[in-house]
Amino acid sequence: MKKITLLLYCILCASSAHAEAVDMPDDLFPTSIWINGVDRRSEVLLFVENKIFYVECSDLEKLQIKMEGIKRHPIKNAFCLVSDQDMQAEFDTGLQALKLNLPSKYFYGVEADGLITQPMKANFGAFLNYEMHYDKTSENRNFGTLPELGIFKDNWILRNNAVYRNNKGHDYEEENFVRLNSSFELDFAKSATKLIIGDTTSAYSALIHGVRFGGLSFGTDYTSRPDFVYWNIPSLKGSAVLPSTVDLYIDGVNIYQKKISPGDYNLQTGANIESAGTAQMVVQDVLGNTTVRSFPVLISSKLLKEGLNDYNVSLGKLRYRYDEVNSDYREFFSSAYLRRGVTSRTTLGASGTYSDEIKNAGLLWTQAVNRWFVLDSIFLGSKTDEHDGYSAGLSVSRNFGKFNFGLSSRYATKNYRALGYEDEHIFPKFENMAYVSFPNFPFFQNLNINYIEQTQYETDDPLLRNDDRKMLTVGVSKEVTSNLMYTANYFQEFGDSKDSGAFLSVSYNFGGGKRVQADVGTNKSGGIRYIQNSFGEYGANYSIGADYRNDEVAFNTYGGLSTDVGDLIMSYIKSDSDYSFQTGYRGALVWLGGQYAFTSFVDNAFALVKVGEREDIDVMRSMSPVAKTNKNGYAFVHDIVPYINYDISFDENQLPIESKVPNAAHRLVALRQRGYTINFPIFDTQQVLVKILDEQGNTFIAGSEVSIDTPEADIYPIGTDGTVMLYGLVDGTYKLTVRTSGGRSCQTTLVVPKKVENQTPELKTLLCK
Numbered sequence: 001m002k003k004i005t006l007l008l009y010c011i012l013c014a015s016s017a018h019a020e021a022v023d024m025p026d027d028l029f030p031t032s033i034w035i036n037g038v039d040r041r042s043e044v045l046l047f048v049e050n051k052i053f054y055v056e057c058s059d060l061e062k063l064q065i066k067m068e069g070i071k072r073h074p075i076k077n078a079f080c081l082v083s084d085q086d087m088q089a090e091f092d093t094g095l096q097a098l099k100l101n102l103p104s105k106y107f108y109g110v111e112a113d114g115l116i117t118q119p120m121k122a123n124f125g126a127f128l129n130y131e132m133h134y135d136k137t138s139e140n141r142n143f144g145t146l147p148e149l150g151i152f153k154d155n156w157i158l159r160n161n162a163v164y165r166n167n168k169g170h171d172y173e174e175e176n177f178v179r180l181n182s183s184f185e186l187d188f189a190k191s192a193t194k195l196i197i198g199d200t201t202s203a204y205s206a207l208i209h210g211v212r213f214g215g216l217s218f219g220t221d222y223t224s225r226p227d228f229v230y231w232n233i234p235s236l237k238g239s240a241v242l243p244s245t246v247d248l249y250i251d252g253v254n255i256y257q258k259k260i261s262p263g264d265y266n267l268q269t270g271a272n273i274e275s276a277g278t279a280q281m282v283v284q285d286v287l288g289n290t291t292v293r294s295f296p297v298l299i300s301s302k303l304l305k306e307g308l309n310d311y312n313v314s315l316g317k318l319r320y321r322y323d324e325v326n327s328d329y330r331e332f333f334s335s336a337y338l339r340r341g342v343t344s345r346t347t348l349g350a351s352g353t354y355s356d357e358i359k360n361a362g363l364l365w366t367q368a369v370n371r372w373f374v375l376d377s378i379f380l381g382s383k384t385d386e387h388d389g390y391s392a393g394l395s396v397s398r399n400f401g402k403f404n405f406g407l408s409s410r411y412a413t414k415n416y417r418a419l420g421y422e423d424e425h426i427f428p429k430f431e432n433m434a435y436v437s438f439p440n441f442p443f444f445q446n447l448n449i450n451y452i453e454q455t456q457y458e459t460d461d462p463l464l465r466n467d468d469r470k471m472l473t474v475g476v477s478k479e480v481t482s483n484l485m486y487t488a489n490y491f492q493e494f495g496d497s498k499d500s501g502a503f504l505s506v507s508y509n510f511g512g513g514k515r516v517q518a519d520v521g522t523n524k525s526g527g528i529r530y531i532q533n534s535f536g537e538y539g540a541n542y543s544i545g546a547d548y549r550n551d552e553v554a555f556n557t558y559g560g561l562s563t564d565v566g567d568l569i570m571s572y573i574k575s576d577s578d579y580s581f582q583t584g585y586r587g588a589l590v591w592l593g594g595q596y597a598f599t600s601f602v603d604n605a606f607a608l609v610k611v612g613e614r615e616d617i618d619v620m621r622s623m624s625p626v627a628k629t630n631k632n633g634y635a636f637v638h639d640i641v642p643y644i645n646y647d648i649s650f651d652e653n654q655l656p657i658e659s660k661v662p663n664a665a666h667r668l669v670a671l672r673q674r675g676y677t678i679n680f681p682i683f684d685t686q687q688v689l690v691k692i693l694d695e696q697g698n699t700f701i702a703g704s705e706v707s708i709d710t711p712e713a714d715i716y717p718i719g720t721d722g723t724v725m726l727y728g729l730v731d732g733t734y735k736l737t738v739r740t741s742g743g744r745s746c747q748t749t750l751v752v753p754k755k756v757e758n759q760t761p762e763l764k765t766l767l768c769k
Contacts, residue, residue, distance in 0.1 A: 032097040035063070036262070037287055038243070039097070046091075046098055047079045053089040053098065054079035064262075066106050107262035119189050119643060122674035124153040125592035127602045133584040142167045150602070152674050155187045163323065179326045187221070187671055192228060194221040199319065203312035203337050205351070205364075211420035214329050215316015219337070222310065224672070225643050230305055244285040300374045300399070302366050304341030310349075311338045318355070318420070331355050333419060339364065353419045359383040360419060373398040376408075382417045389416030391427065405436040414457045424464055430455040444476040454495075470494035483509045525549050529556070537626070537639065538562045552576050564627070564638075565598045590636065592675040597636050605640040605670030611650050612659075612682030618651040625651075642672040650680060660685045660728060683730040684755045691723045691765045692738055692748060700768075704740040723763065731755065738768050 033044045033055075044059035054073050057080040061067060071081040082089045088101040129148040135141070143166045151158045161181040167174050183198030196217040203219060204210030222230040245259050284290045304310060315334040322328070332355065339349035349364035362380040369375055376395040382388065395408035412427040432453040441447040454469040470493065477487040490502040505519040513533040520526035529545025541560040546553055554575035561568045566587025573580045586601045592608045599606070611617045613633035618625045627635035629650075640646055649665035660683040668676060692706065693699060699722025706716045706724050718724045718738075731754040739745045746768040 031091075032095070033059075033063070034092075034095070034097050034099045036101055037099075044098065045079075047073070047076065048091075049073075052081070053083045053091070055082050055098070056080075064108055065102070066108060070106075102262075104262060119155075119187075119669045119671045120676060121154040122152050122605075122671060123592060123608075123677045125590070125675035126151045127588050127590045127606075127673070127675070129586070129588045129602055131584070131586040131601070134582065136581045138578050140167070140169045150673055155189065155671065157185050157671075157673060159183050159185065176324075178323060180322060189671070192221055192225060193219060199322075200314075202314040202335050205337060205339075205349075209418045209420050211333070212319045212322055213314070213316040213333065214319055215314065217312065217314040217316075219312025219314075220310050226641065228643070230301075230308060230310070244283050247282040247284075300368065300397075302347070302374050302376065302397075303345065303368055304339060304347045306341045306344045308341045309338065310340075312336070331357060335419075344368075355419055357384060357423070358417050358419050373405075380416070380418075382415075384415075384417055387415035387417075389413040391416050402440060403436075403438060406434065408433045424461075426457050426459065426464060428454045428466075429457050441476075443478075445478040446476065448475045449473070467496035469496070483511070524551070534562075538564060562600075564600060566600055590675065592636075593677040595632075595634060599636050600638050602638070602673055604638070604672060605642060605674050605676065607637045607640060607648055607668065607670075607676045607678050608634060609637055609648060609650070610634045610677070610679045612680060614655065614682060617654050620647075620649045620651065622647055623649070640668065640670045640676075642670055645669055648678050655682065658685050658728075659683070660730060685728045685730055686752070686755045688726045688729055688750065688752060689723055689763045690726060690736075690750065691763060692718070692736070692768050693765065694746065694768055697767075700738060700740050704738055707737045707739070709735040709737075726750075736766070736768075 028045065028047045030043050031046045033040050033042055040063060042059075042063060044063075045056040047054040047056075054076070056078055057067065057070075057072065058078070060070070060080055060082075067080070071084065073079040073081065081087075082098075082100055086103055086106070090099050091097075092099055127150050129146075129150075131146040132144070134143050145164045147162055147164075149160045159181060160179070162177060162179050164177045165174060181199040183196055183200055185197075186195040188194065194217075197215075199212070199214050200217050201210050201212050202217065222228055243259070243262060281293045282290065283292075313334075313336050315332075317329040317332055320328045320330060333353060334355075335351070335353040337349070337351040339347055341347050345368040347364075347366040349362075349366075351360070351362045351364075353360040360380060360382050362378060365375075365377045367375045373396050376393075376397070378391075378393045380391045382390065389412070391410065391412035393408065393410035395406065397406035397408075398404055399406070408431075410431045412429065414426060414429070416427055417423070417425070418427075430453070433451065435448070435450045437446070437448045439446060450473045452469065452471050454466075456466045456468055459465055471491060472494070473489065473491045475487065475489040477485065479485040484507070486504065486506045488502070488504045491500065493499045501522045503519060503521040505517065507515055507517045509515045513535060515531050515533075516528070517531060518526070518528040525548060527545060527547035529543050531541075531543040533541050539562055541558075541562075543558045544556070546555050548554075552575050554573050556571065556573045558571040559569070566585055568583075568585050570583045571581070588599050588602045590597055590599050590602065590606060592606075593610075595608055609619045609627075609629075611619065611629050611633055615629055615631050615633060617629045617633075619627045619629060619635045619637060621637055621640070626637055629635045637648060646668045647665050648668050652659075652661050652664040655661065662681060662683075664680065666678045666680070668678070670676060690706075691699065700718050702718060702720045702722075704718045706718060706726075708714055708716075708726065708729075714728075716724045716726060729752050731752050734750045734752065736748050736750055737745060738748070748766045748768040750764070750766060
């Protein structure tokens with residue numbers, strides 16, 4: 001009806017084409033619409049009254065126009081005013097279109113897209129990691145194993161780690177079993193926080209010396225999340241009145257691009273970089289109009305994103321000798337730590353720790369200075385029953401671009417103490433460090449210079465006395481050809497102990513994982529070895545060579561084998577005076593969804609993938625085959641990195657053609673060391689031959705259409721014999737609709753039994769009503 005009305009209106013316009021101006025009639029008619037110079041390829045219902053334009057409100061909503069603040073017609077409430085102070089409207093008789101010009105506030109725009117990825121809840125399951133090591137020399141024999149038990153569900157995991165040692169030497173023998181860790185962890189993905197109850201370590205930062213304890217810890221967990229950029233990556237804010245593309249360049253390099261719809265936008269770039277220089281935000285709309293805004297940036301992981309908090313609260317009892325004694329818990333302590341991104345260029349922090357023996361408090365200030373460097377300053381104070389002390393530090397760094405450097409200096413009074421150290425421990429009086437590196441230095445390609453210095457307090461106790469240290473190191477490296485590279489290093493110690501030396505290493509790559517590496521040093525040492533590395537997740541690696549140390553030659557061999565059930569390593573070193581044989585194995589036993597298997601070590605997440613009890617089907621992780629289903633139709637998939645989007649799928653082309661697969665891919669975002677059950681149902685379809693009769697018992701004429709109430713909504717024509725063959729049906733009940741000549745239709749019900757192998761389709765007769 002709208003199209004007919006529009007056609008009549010076009011005829012009226014054409015008949016009056018000789019007139020100099022066209023008066024808009026007070027009328028209601030459909031028309032196409034342009035917004036901000038772009039044809040939206042949509043039709044709206046236009047109402048004109050006294051040369052004032054109104055458009056049906058529902059049409060504006062379909063065009064993603066914000067309705068807040070738009071006035072409605074006082075009588076015809078379904079129509080909205082588009083001739084206003086903020087809106088300019090005109091009717092183009094040549095295009096027969098309404099042209100609107102709207103400011104950005106009338107569009108929804110794009111909100112920040114840097115939201116934290118939400119992982120799925122894990123299924124109930126468990127794993128037992130085991131790592132075994134055996135070492136034998138001419139005088140010693142050592143054996144050890146590190147078991148780790150994990151039980152998990154949803155967002156929690158219960159962990160227990162231990163170590164078993166059985167060592168025997170010339171004059172000693174020991175055997176013990178020690179519990180290393182028992183903890184219950186809860187991950188809160190929405191807030192990127194974690195709660196730990198049990199054995200853990202307190203947060204470590206420039207303000208807090210981490211300690212091992214048993215108790216409770218709660219705080220942010222940004223660093224373990226590869227999906228979350230917590231530092232001061234710039235957000236791109238602005239408004240657009242047309243669909244546009246936003247690009248971010250830093251020193252001419254494009255690091256981010258996103259297409260946006262009209263409206264206000266606030267984009268979190270999410271680029272995992274650290275850089276400094278001149279940034280350019282380039283916005284280009286669909287008509288080619290371009291705007292460029294330049295500003296200096298300094299992006300560093302030391303600076304939190306503006307408004308973001310990094311914090312931790314811990315309390316419990318300090319644990320001593322954790323790898324020697326099961327439960328050596330002593331004094332109570334508590335600690336709190338907070339950093340906040342005040343602006344994109346300023347981060348402030350504070351901390352405090354408390355125990356009966358030592359109290360600590362500290363302040364942190366991190367500041368970006370233009371685009372040149374990052375300035376870090378800290379101040380820490382301590383209080384004991386006998387003394388008060390403090391420590392202060394200042395550092396300047398620039399770790400990006402063509403020239404990287406850093407300077408830091410820290411001072412501590414003799415009476416400064418920190419929780420987690422022995423009561424008699426004395427911190428160095430001064431700790432100074434400087435480094436400079438050139439990633440593209442002439443001739444050498446890479447040049448690194450480092451200097452460290454420690455000045456100790458004098459003490460009469462020889463057990464607490466430490467030497468002053470001063471060391472300079474210089475390193476260069478270069479890729480001479482695509483196959484040949486070298487590295488050279490020189491060091492010089494200037495402190496209480498004096499030493500110097502140089503080392504040169506040369507490597508030649510033959511391709512295919514084969515290379516030769518040789519090294520030599522001024523301390524009468526050197527060696528050469530041939531190395532073969534495999535590519536991919538599983539495979540064999542080995543090396544063979546000889547080393548010269550301490551005036552004797554030692555021959556060495558190494559072999560490693562990585563499989564889907566674990567990793568095996570072996571090495572043997574033989575010299576004139578001694579020999580050493582080492583072997584190790586690490587793997588896991590996992591249980592999930594009622595199934596268990598021996599698998600590779602569980603570092604990340606894993607999944608049990610069931611493919612409809614079909615054997616020998618390729619299972620893929622992000623389009624790469626990683627496993628085949630066993631005779632029971634399932635496979636375990638490993639190394640699913642936490643918080644990363646994965647597509648777990650299988651090759652449906654390996655199924656028989658009559659198999660029906662509702663979904664052959666599953667999106668998975670996982671938590672660390674959790675298990676997920678993924679079930680791909682597969683149905684055996686069948687053909688059903690049907691004869692449908694009308695209420696008088698007659699067949700329908702040929703060409704009548706039969707439709708089925710399936711998601712595919714397939715339509716089948718009835719043949720000349722009054723029958724129709726229906727394809728791709730699984731067992732169940734279906735509603736059939738028959739449409740025949742004269743617009744008549746009727747319905748009937750078809751019941752399909754479970755498929756029987758090698759059964760010939762039988763004719764089913766149905767009555768349609």
